[in-house]
Amino acid sequence: MTPTFTTRPATWDDLQAIVALRNEASLDIRGTPITAVHWQQRAWLENGVNLATDSRVVETADGRVIGYVELSSEHPFVVHEMSGAVHPAFRGQGIGGQLVAWAEQRARQGIAKAPPDARLLLHCPLFDRDMPGQMLLQDHGFTAVREFVHLQMQLTSPPPAPELPEGVVIRPLQATDWPQVGPALEEAFADHWGILQYEMDEPDEDEHDAPRPQRDPTIFRPDYFNSPGLCFVAWAGDEVAGSCLCNEKSVENPQAGYLGSLSIRHPWRRQGLGLALTHTALAEFFRRGIRHILTDTDGDSFTRAYQLYQKAGMHIYRREIVYEKELRPGTEWLRRSPAQGA
Secondary structure: OOOOEEEEOOOHHHHHHHHHHHHHHHHHHHOOOOOOHHHHHHHHHHOOOOHHHHEEEEEEOOOOEEEEEEEEOOOOOOEEEEEEEEOHHHOOOOHHHHHHHHHHHHHHHOHHHOOOOEOEEEEEEEEOOOHHHHHHHHHOOOEEEEEEEEEEEEOOOOOOOOOOOOOEEEEEOOHHHHHHHHHHHHHHHOOOOOOEOOOOOOOOOOOOOOOOOOOOOOOOOHHHHOOOOOEEEEEEOOEEEEEEEOEOOOOOOOOEEEOOOOEEOHHHOOOOHHHHHHHHHHHHHHHOOOOEEEEEEEOOOOOOHHHHHHHOOOEEEEEEEEEEEEEEOOEOOEOOOOOOOO
8 A cells, every 4th residue: 555645834843853854864874863953943043944835744644754845045045955854764755856846846936036137046965975865856957066074083182282373362252252253254254155246135024934033243143152162263453363163062973072163364364373273172172071073164165174174183074965956047146266365
């Protein structure tokens, strides 16, 4: 007998089941969980996901969630991000294809919100081990456009003392620093691959859209400050030169620390400051007894972050591939090459 599945929008009541599904799928593919309840909850809120219109769950006759997809996009709506999972026991039954087709159809409904001349895209990241997922996307017209690398290291001794450019000091992040650190972080990341190159006026709110969260970069972000003493800011006088914002625990391994959000502003690049911040963070991990360290970065980063992490002693253990499908040709709004002076 052919199993009976029901497809419907997700609700907040599905949160626990969706997290469990995504982690079961991830454990089968890469051997570690991929999310947690608070991470999924925050993703929905920060990405402005309207569950009624931008998500679908697939469930069995007895109400078990076995498939999920969500779609998110933010102003100016030139790219939609797709994310989802199918339970390992239910693969090969057309569920993934159904969810991908729905996500593309939904993304095309939002074309009118984008600039009329813009190239519109649908993105979906997949791990290199997820061969069925990659084949599914390729069958639906997606192509691989970028590779991100995940790196790790085992600290067996304290790292070298940081060597700082003249006039620069590194201090732990304080909440009161954020009005300067937030904008500096956005400025430093503005020339990365896939970031918007252009800006346009904010549109009027659509009554059917989920409320968009406040994205003022000067407003304190507790998610960047969830491990006090493990987030560091490099100061050149009263200016932020760069920062390295780390977590004491990672989702996939609570015993592993996460070296995250390493950013250097243009005037202080190519002076060893990124390595100095990295060594500062690694020294604090070591002092706390945290020996296994994880991070991830663009495998072809314009700022060569990949080589910096290798210089610090990290090595690749996993790759993540960004798949892309063009929904409409037009002017490229996403950065595909380094900005001048990057």
